[in-house]
Amino acid sequence: MALASLSDADFKTLLSENFTPSATIKTPERLFGRAKALTTIERAFASAGRQVFIYGDRGVGKTSLAETAAHLHQDSRSTPIYVPCANSGSFAEVMTAVGNATISITKRVERRGATGTYGATVFGTGLTIKPAEADLHHTLPDAQTLTGALDIIRYVLEKRPGPQIIIIDEMERIGAAAEREKFAEFIKNIPQLEERVKFIFCGIGTTVDELIGAHPSAGRILETISLEKLHHNYLWEIIRHVANQANVEIPTEMLVRIGQISDGFPHYVHLIGESMFWSAYDDKEEVTKLLSEHFRAGITGALERAEGVLRQQYQKATRKTKNTTDYEEALWAVADTTSDSRQLSEIYEASYKRIMMRRQRVERLMLTKELFNQRLLALKKEGHGSILKGYGSGWFGFRENIIRGYVRLMAEQAGVELGRDIR
Structure with a gap:
């Protein structure tokens, strides 16, 4: 082990908690450079009827921002509802998934019928058929209609106490204009629901109009956040934080190059950083400062493990x-x-x-x-x-x-x- 200050278990924990190229971030202390956006969401949620729509480039961190904000405002007795849109998906599919999130996966998957048990009878030992216990059958309202979709959210609120945050992600995958229009109509009517439910919509695009169409009524409901790429100093902080915890010096020029290569996308910083620190950990000599060979290993590892x-x-x-x-x-x-x-x-x-x-x-x-x-x-x-x-x-x-x-x-x-x- 080349990093003397950390045990094997501590090092793995350090990397898994700070470099997550394959997972979203859900805590504000790890969401570098998004404090202003979190404040915008907090204030939007404090405004009656206001909902949030986050849009921007693929990989810029929209989902991480949405999930972090959702966990900050969600009632502690349950987790935020997260629904990604399917390719060429529909409004009804998304709303049904929101409703199903309140139903146990066991109840949704298992289907009980007549059960057989072995036991003693007056005629000897054999198979005894017993009718199945009554199974509760859950039927959600028709999500094809606006009224049905709103009733699904009311059902969610009856099942879950306290503030509820619902994330609808990957809105760009809803291709049909008619389906996007249904989302716009739904957004316009969200203020009819209890104030304790809030929505965060996310999608790849340069404007919200690309994702739900030009719907003026829906636009008045939405707090839109155009999420830009991260400034280089926040990209550096991702690496610096781990280096400080590992008691390892990282040259400024190396940080600058990582920021330049990553072009504002944290995904690349996580890939390079994780591979770079593993290279330092595997070094035969004790490492107190990251060297060019560790940087090169970070580049190679990032290429091998990139999306x-x-x-x-x-x-x-x-x-x-x-x-x-x-x-x-x-x-x-x-x-x-x-x-x-x-x-x-x-x-x-x-x-x-x-x-x-x-x-x-x-x-x-x-x-x-x-x-x-x-x-x-x-x-x-x-x-x-x-x-x-x-x-x-x-x-x-x-x-x-x-x-x-x-x-x-x-x-x-x-x-x-x-x-x-x-x-």
């Missing part, structure tokens, strides 16, 4: 029968700054040329600007997973901002540093 969808997107975009490396380098150039959209000439002159100067050691030749433009245009097409999208003639950006961090990880592993504009 599979990100890996697949990158591979589909770049792994072709020819020009694979061209596509990688083009993506690296686009990912070099935090700008959501960049102009072709700026990408080529400010980023691509610098990257290719670095790549001379692996005997890579620089593409002409025309060929480089062709590679970017190809990366917008379905054959490359449409990893890029256009913002008008000659402007490019990532279809999903979270992929930028994965691209930076791949470049870092290849010895190319990106994101130096973040300080």
